Amino acid sequence: MNPDELCRALHLASPALPIGSFSYSQGLETAVDLGLIRNEEQAFTWISDGLTEIIGCCDAPVIAFIHRACRSHPPTDALSEIAHWNSWFLASRESMELRRETEQMGWSLLQLAQALNWISPAAGTTELEPVAFPTAFGLSASGLALTETTTLTAFCFSWLETQVAAAMKLVPLGQTAGHRILNRCRTNVPMVVHAAANTMPEDISAWAPMLGILSARHESQYSRLFRS
Known part of the structure; x- marks a missing residue:
């Protein structure tokens, strides 16, 4: 990877992006409230499992499909395929x-990407x-001319950072403990990226019943x- 592509990837994955990712815990807050996560090791298990079993099986493959569609054809020609995975x-x-959560973050990233000329407003994205959020991320990565591997790596690491930051506030954990979790989870990213890149459309899965239950309980x- 050349330095320019690295900078573009870091920009897209930056926690400084004004998309509100810091305000979501994706079920982690309820897991802590119910006593399912009480210490560093339990937080590591939760985040590590989320990376491999949820992000790697659902979010990352969707990004890969959208990124491929954009790179293979102009966004306007690939719109039907992009719309399919967005709806899915x-x-x-x-x-x-x-x-x-995904609608708010997706809208915010899309607005930013258009303002920064990563995505052309004429690309037909208003029809989506x-x-x-994965749709907006894949579109943005394509507009930044990032490779598929770089795109998926940036997304996975960005998700890890957000989850670790939430765990540090909620468990709570110290900064060193949080970065121990990040350091351990980081080693799984290449495996997750490889698996996501090789996922066939018929094999994609969003099966995470505990996450759905915890998220529903968080609403009340x-x-x-956090907002989720």
Whole structure:
């Protein structure tokens, strides 16, 4: 990877992007509230399993499909395939919170990408409303001319950072403990990226019943720091 591509990938994966990722825990807050996560090791297990069993089996493959569609054809020609996976991902969200999360982050990233000329407003993306976050991420990565491997790596690491930051606030954990988790989970990213890149459309899975239940319970949780 050349330095310019690395900088583009770091920009897309940056926690400084104004897309609101810091405000979501994706079920982690309810898991802590119910006593399922009480320490560093349990937080590591939760985040590591989420990376391999959820992100690697659902979010990352969707990004790969959308990225390939964009790189193989102009976005306007690939719009039907992009719309298919966008609709599929939205339908796979099992709670109102998770649905609103991906719609809000997707809309925010799409607006930013258009403002920064990563995506042309004429690319037909307005027809995707509402747009899921993986859709916006794949479109942005394609517009930045990132390779598929770089795109998936950036997405996975960005997700890990967000989850670790949430765990540090909720468990709570110190900064060193949080980075121990990040350091351990990081070693799984290449494996997850490889698996996602080789996932066939018929093998994609959003099967995560505990996440759906915890997210649904979070909607009526008495005290909350996060939006999911």
